[in-house]
Amino acid sequence: MIDVLSYGLIVSGIIFWFWGTLPLLGERSVLFKLHSLSVSDTLGSMSIVVGLLLKIPSEWPLLVLALISLAIWNTVLGYVLAYCSSTGGDDV
Amino acid sequence: MIGYLDLVLRLVIWFLLTADFRPANIIIGVCVALVLPRNRTLTAALKDWLHVLWEILVAIPQAYFEAVEIMLRPHAKEDIVMEHVKPNRTPGLIFLDIFLITFTPKTIVLKYHENGLYEVHRVRRRQQAKQGKRAKVKRINS
Numbered sequence: 001m002i003d004v005l006s007y008g009l010i011v012s013g014i015i016f017w018f019w020g021t022l023p024l025l026g027e028r029s030v031l032f033k034l035h036s037l038s039v040s041d042t043l044g045s046m047s048i049v050v051g052l053l054l055k056i057p058s059e060w061p062l063l064v065l066a067l068i069s070l071a072i073w074n075t076v077l078g079y080v081l082a083y084c085s086s087t088g089g090d091d092v
Numbered sequence: 093m094i095g096y097l098d099l100v101l102r103l104v105i106w107f108l109l110t111a112d113f114r115p116a117n118i119i120i121g122v123c124v125a126l127v128l129p130r131n132r133t134l135t136a137a138l139k140d141w142l143h144v145l146w147e148i149l150v151a152i153p154q155a156y157f158e159a160v161e162i163m164l165r166p167h168a169k170e171d172i173v174m175e176h177v178k179p180n181r182t183p184g185l186i187f188l189d190i191f192l193i194t195f196t197p198k199t200i201v202l203k204y205h206e207n208g209l210y211e212v213h214r215v216r217r218r219q220q221a222k223q224g225k226r227a228k229v230k231r232i233n234s
Contacts, residue, residue: 016163035215036162036197038194038195039159039162039197042155042195043155047156061107061108062111064108068108072191075194076191078200079190079194079200079201082201082213
């Protein structure tokens with residue numbers, strides 16, 4: 001049961017990864033690509049790590065730390081990239 | 093009183109990193125947490141922190157819901173809205189607010205304006221924007 005759940009999470013994470021990464025080659029704006037990257041990189045990777053957490057619970061401290069770091073770094077880097085992509089104005 | 097949340101955060105990271113609850117490690121962790129330089133300028137009310145942390149917990153399922161939504165249905169429209177910052181926010185809370193908005197796939201904070209506005213970029217399915225607390229809506233790509 002746990003195996004099914006963890007493989008389900010890992011597979012859904014991989015689907016998120018591919019869905020979010022393929023639009024990088026498309027025609028949409030940079031910001032839309034950032035939105036789809038936050039689906040793939042943040043949520044996809046988090047779901048893969050939670051899947052791993054169910055599979056190897058003995059490693060929970062490292063995996064929880066990985067989860068927290070993924071959430072914070074991906075999100076904040078998304079913000080930084082969005083900030084850099086907008087044109088400079090008097091608030092910069 | 094100063095920065096007790098800072099201290100807790102550092103200890104949590106320390107124990108997650110080391111995964112070791114022997115007394116020596118606990119003493120080292122507490123020392124490191126106390127010795128690292130701290131920001132003594134502003135401390136926010138505990139209530140505000142708990143509120144934001146709770147909102148982050150709620151945002152996780154919401155983010156997955158939005159991710160599935162954005163995957164299944166085309167989100168062709170994009171626009172930029174300005175959102176007001178809640179009054180009396182310390183820098184730490186503003187950071188968490190920006191984190192919270194950017195964490196969900198449909199919205200990204202572009203810029204934080206010093207006069208109390210977040211510039212938020214979002215993707216939508218349809219043309220009309222939900223007004224509510226948004227101050228003004230300016231369409232960039234329709």
